[in-house]
Amino acid sequence: MTEREQLAAAGRAAGLRLTAQDVAYLLPAWKRYLGLVDELRAAMAPEDGDEGD
Amino acid sequence: MRAIEALTKAPMAEIARSLRRRTVSPLELVDAYSRRIEAAGGLHAFITLPGERARREARRAERRLARGEPGALLGVPIAVKDLFATRGVRTTAGSRILKDWVPSRDAAVIARLRGAGAIIFGKTNLHEFAYGVSNANPWWGVARNPHDPRRSPGGSSGGSAIAVVAGLCAGALGSDTGGSIRVPASLCGCVGLKPTFGLIPLEGTFPLGWSLDHAGPLARTVGDAGLLLDVMTGMDTGRRARRTATRGLRVGVLRGPIIQKVQPRIAQQVDAAAAALRRRGLRVREISIPEMEWTVAMQLVTLRAEASAVHRRWIRTQPRAYGADVRTRLQLGALVAGADYVLAQRMRGRLRAAMGRVFQEVDVVLLPATPITAPLVGERTVRWRSGEEPVDGALVRLTAPFNLTGLPALSVPFGRAAGLPVGVQVVGQWMDEARVLAVGRLIEELAEA
Numbered sequence: 001m002t003e004r005e006q007l008a009a010a011g012r013a014a015g016l017r018l019t020a021q022d023v024a025y026l027l028p029a030w031k032r033y034l035g036l037v038d039e040l041r042a043a044m045a046p047e048d049g050d051e052g053d
Numbered sequence: 054m055r056a057i058e059a060l061t062k063a064p065m066a067e068i069a070r071s072l073r074r075r076t077v078s079p080l081e082l083v084d085a086y087s088r089r090i091e092a093a094g095g096l097h098a099f100i101t102l103p104g105e106r107a108r109r110e111a112r113r114a115e116r117r118l119a120r121g122e123p124g125a126l127l128g129v130p131i132a133v134k135d136l137f138a139t140r141g142v143r144t145t146a147g148s149r150i151l152k153d154w155v156p157s158r159d160a161a162v163i164a165r166l167r168g169a170g171a172i173i174f175g176k177t178n179l180h181e182f183a184y185g186v187s188n189a190n191p192w193w194g195v196a197r198n199p200h201d202p203r204r205s206p207g208g209s210s211g212g213s214a215i216a217v218v219a220g221l222c223a224g225a226l227g228s229d230t231g232g233s234i235r236v237p238a239s240l241c242g243c244v245g246l247k248p249t250f251g252l253i254p255l256e257g258t259f260p261l262g263w264s265l266d267h268a269g270p271l272a273r274t275v276g277d278a279g280l281l282l283d284v285m286t287g288m289d290t291g292r293r294a295r296r297t298a299t300r301g302l303r304v305g306v307l308r309g310p311i312i313q314k315v316q317p318r319i320a321q322q323v324d325a326a327a328a329a330l331r332r333r334g335l336r337v338r339e340i341s342i343p344e345m346e347w348t349v350a351m352q353l354v355t356l357r358a359e360a361s362a363v364h365r366r367w368i369r370t371q372p373r374a375y376g377a378d379v380r381t382r383l384q385l386g387a388l389v390a391g392a393d394y395v396l397a398q399r400m401r402g403r404l405r406a407a408m409g410r411v412f413q414e415v416d417v418v419l420l421p422a423t424p425i426t427a428p429l430v431g432e433r434t435v436r437w438r439s440g441e442e443p444v445d446g447a448l449v450r451l452t453a454p455f456n457l458t459g460l461p462a463l464s465v466p467f468g469r470a471a472g473l474p475v476g477v478q479v480v481g482q483w484m485d486e487a488r489v490l491a492v493g494r495l496i497e498e499l500a501e502a
Contacts, residue, residue, distance in 0.1 A: 014387045015369045022372070025381045033357070033385060036350035037393050040400055043347055 003027060057085045062220035065129060065277040069223075072118060072128040079111035079118070079128035079172060082223075086130055086174065090221050095202065097194030098215040100135045101143050103175040110172040117170065124170025125284055132222035134210050135176035136183055137163050137268075138257040146259040147179040147209075149192045150367055150374045160257025162226065162268050162285050169284040174222050177212030181379045183228060183261045184360055185209060186236050186448045187430075191376035195430060198241060200473060204427040207240035207448060209233040213271045214241040224281055225271040230261045231352055232423075232452025234269050235464035239422035239476025242466045244493070245271045246278045247452075249484050250459025253285045262359035265352075265456040275465060275494040282486065294490035302492065304330055305340035305415035311348070311450065314437045315424040318470035323421050326467045326477045329499040330419075330492070340415060344407040345454050347400055349446050352453040354389060354397035361386025405458045412482040417492050422464035422476030423448055451478065461486045463493045467500045 001009070004023050007030055011018040018026070057077055060068060071077045087103060107130065114128035133139065136146040138156035140163075145151045163173060178196045180188050188196040188211030196211040198204040199219040206215050210227030214237035217225050227234040229247040238245025246269045253268040260266055270281035279291025306327045312320070331337045361368065361383050368375070368383040375383065411418065424447055425435055434441045442450075455462040460483060464476035477496055481489035 010388055011384065016384055016387055017369065017372055018384065022380070022384060025377065026384055029381055029385050030388070033353065033389075036353055037396065040347055040350045040354070040393075040396050044396060044399060 057081055061085050061089060062273070064274045065223040065272060066274070066280060069126060069129050075118060079114040080108060082128070083107050083111040083130055083172065083174070086221055089219070090175070093199070093219050093221060095197065096199060096215050096219060097178050097190070097196045098212045098219065098221055099132070099175045100145055100147065100178050100193045100212070101176040103130070106142065107172055107174050114170060114172060122170075125280065126166065127170030129171050129223045130174035131166055131171040132174050132177050132213055132216040132225040133163065134179050134213050134225070134227045136179060136228060136259040137226060139163055139173055139176065142173070142176065144176065144259070145193070147181045147183065147190050147193060148375075150371065151259075152192070156257070158257060161254040163257070165285050165287065166226070171284070177210070177216055177225065179212055180209035181376050182259070182364070183209040183230060183233060184379045184382055186232065186445050188212070188237070189430060197430065198427045200242065201427065203429055204473070205240065205430050205432075207237035207423070207427065210271060211237045214238055214243055214245070217241075217243045217271050217273055224273070224277050226281075227269060227271050228258060228261075229267045229269055229456065230265045231356065231449040231456055234271060235422045235452045235462060235476065235478060236448050238271055238464040240427040240474065242474030243271055243273055244275050244278045244466070244497070245269070245464045245476075246282060246486075246490075247455065247462050248282060248286070248486055249461045252484070252486075260363050262356045264359060265356060267456065275463070275490055275497050278463070279490045290486045291490060293487040294494065297487050297491035299491050299495050300334035302335045302417065302488065303415040304335050304337045304492070305411060305418045306337060307342065307418055307420035308339045309341035309343065309345070311345045312420065314439065314442065314447070315421055316426065316470060319421050319424065319426065319475050322468040322470065322475045323419060323477055326496050326499065327419055330495065333495060333499070335492075338415070340411060340418065342407050342411060344400075344404040347404075348450060348454045348457065351397045351400050351404065351457055352449065354393050355401070355457070357382065357386035358389040358394045361389065401457050404454065408458050408460060416481070416488055418480040420451055420478050420480070422452060422478040424451060426470050426473035426475065455480055459483065461489050463489050465493045465496045465500070467496055
């Protein structure tokens with residue numbers, strides 16, 4: 001599955017009606033979003049590590 | 054006629070005094086502003102013009118003034134961002150979806166303005182549903198900066214900032230979810246105040262992000278912003294600010310990586326403001342808040358999720374009724390995982406705690422309101438030595454931390470960079486608007502000196 005197909009499938013699962021153009025606009029925004037979430041996760045990692053299982 | 058024209062750009066407090074002394078009538082003032090709006094039509098400041106309704110309100114105000122009735126804003130024309138519900142007047146939120154919505158009740162803050170005698174003077178343009186900072190509205194016109202119409206006024210309260218700066222009203226009401234009052238105030242050259250979270254009621258205001266939304270004034274002077282704040286809160290903060298001593302106050306000038314990506318001429322103006330405050334007896338030092346580094350990530354995750362919740366139904370049933378940029382943001386929000394939202398809120402807690410520690414050491418924090426001056430309409434990226442940054446992200450990078458924490462923050466014009474206005478931002482402790490306004494007033498005075 002390509003990135004676009006994955007995103008289109010996620011959109012359908014969320015109940016969105018995405019056109020091919022929507023997916024084309026959404027893909028760079030989605031990648032940026034994932035990058036920012038990774039930054040947050042890395043910033044919180046020391047605290048998460050302290051919590052243990 | 055010439056005297057009225059001059060009064061249209063005067064501070065609101067002076068306008069209120071002239072009305073009270075009856076050297077000008079509300080109707081003369083309303084007509085003068087209406088002529089100016091007509092001449093400034095290309096700026097797209099308004100979605101709904103004041104029209105005959107404002108003239109009726111002016112006649113009523115005239116009778117009340119003649120009877121000597123009280124009212125801090127009696128007969129004063131105040132423009133309102135078109136996401137505050139106004140009884141009997143179309144309220145679009147800058148959208149096509151709500152193009153025909155005529156509320157049956159006023160928003161709480163509108164009721165307070167009316168209670169003080171203000172004339173609700175038209176509904177100003179905004180980014181569609183307030184969800185963006187360019188104010189390039191696909192349905193109601195691309196708003197333009199009064200200093201240079203090739204440039205953006207910023208947003209989302211861009212129409213309100215234009216109206217204040219171009220002398221199309223006496224003062225204005227805006228809302229701020231990531232910087233939507235302070236960004237256009239900074240780019241257009243007026244005063245913009247985002248008070249403490251929750252201080253101004255939001256009932257009847259179309260929401261964008263519940264945990265980030267604030268209402269507040271845009272004005273030509275800090276004193277006017279204080280006056281509007283008092284009317285909108287029913288408190289006396291603006292009046293207290295006038296009596297608040299500034300000598301000896303502790304000022305923290307923000308440093309650190311988040312400040313490195315700022316246009317040099319803007320950084321110079323902030324340093325000049327800090328140096329001038331020091332000369333006036335304030336104790337200035339440098340501070341850093343490392344937790345601010347994750348501002349854009351925290352803001353983006355939080356706002357995408359919250360705005361998507363507001364628009365949950367429409368983005369699924371009528372996605373084509375949105376402009377392309379807002380549609381993409383809302384669709385992205387529908388994909389935000391609950392775990393990501395929680396992660397952002399945990400980081401937000403860290404930022405709030407860090408701010409709490411900072412305010413044990415200083416009374417106010419000083420930083421640029423925006424890292425860039427007004428971009429050209431349609432400009433999408435800013436180039437820094439370290440790489441590119443999206444314009445919309447850059448514009449809120451230094452304002453959004455105070456939406457995430459709910460701290461009061463004021464943008465005051467201070468000097469220019471390449472001929473364009475620069476906004477210096479003053480941030481205070483929660484509920485300490487009086488000191489924020491007092492320092493802001495001093496900066497305003499120093500800018501004029």
